[in-house]
């Protein structure tokens with residue numbers, strides 16, 4: 001399920017050296033709203049600094065720059081100090097999402113004694129937990145500590161697309177839809193919930209094809225998911241997507257497209273949400289015009305699972321949007337003409 005040359009090129013873009021890190025502090029901790037218990041509420045988010053995703057040893061997903069936050073020298077002891085730091089930072093928030101620049105369930109990345117320490121230190125404060133994992137680590141032996149904690153847990157899986165072609169040739173995930181289904185069924189048989197991540201507009205797809213792929217992927221993933229998070233592309237450093245973007249060969253999706261996916265899939269039998277990272281910014285989902293109102297509607301409707309206001313707002317979707325995505329679909333490459341022309345203008349010498 002891997003295109004070897006493509007995977008090798010993506011690997012070549014990843015930096016070799018690592019900066020000095022404080023291995024005993026998480027990369028980041030913040031609060032945001034989510035609806036893991038079926039209603040909007042404050043949710044704490046932590047990114048633990050780890051050695052990173054096992055996939056980085058071979059390559060990386062084409063959009064993933066989380067390797068920029070990893071440290072190869074992190075020890076078990078360091079990870080336990082990061083857990084202490086988290087425990088002291090939770091305040092009164094009892095819903096927690098744990099990210100790791102990889103998989104919380106990967107025993108090489110988060111060894112079992114650290115998971116046990118996490119449960120012993122933090123579980124009593126939690127009413128709900130979300131952890132992320134690649135499919136291959138969603139196994140009973142890696143979930144033992146979490147299950148025994150008794151904290152209701154949702155496992156988030158990055159499917160990105162239900163098309164194996166897209167997974168292999170565009171995302172370079174090193175996985176497949178079948179692996180996702182098996183992992184999601186395994187998680188559910190162990191009493192866990194499943195959140196599925198889908199990527200809106202992977203590289204080398206025009207925007208209309210990406211919208212259609214995402215809509216189909218929501219429908220395919222819905223029977224296995226408690227909710228589906230539609231993640232529009234954001235451009236991360238040292239990635240293949242940044243390589244294209246910096247040459248004017250990739251444009252992140254429009255917020256109009258995010259809204260279309262939500263509206264087309266809200267009755268798919270699962271909850272569909274989208275919280276666009278870097279929304280309304282050049283490196284994230286954005287329209288040509290400033291679209292703060294649309295972005296905040298996408299957030300609000302996702303949190304409340306009531307899309308009627310978004311549906312009304314879509315009546316304002318301009319003809320220009322449809323023209324642009326039709327034009328993009330007719331191109332061999334996804335050239336961002338606006339960006340390309342401004343860069344050419346900046347770099348030209350007029351005599």
Ligand code: SF4
Pocket residue numbers: 053054055056059060061064065066101102103134158173
């Ligand atoms: S599986 Fe996740 S962490 Fe690993 S390279 Fe892909 S997106 Fe990044």
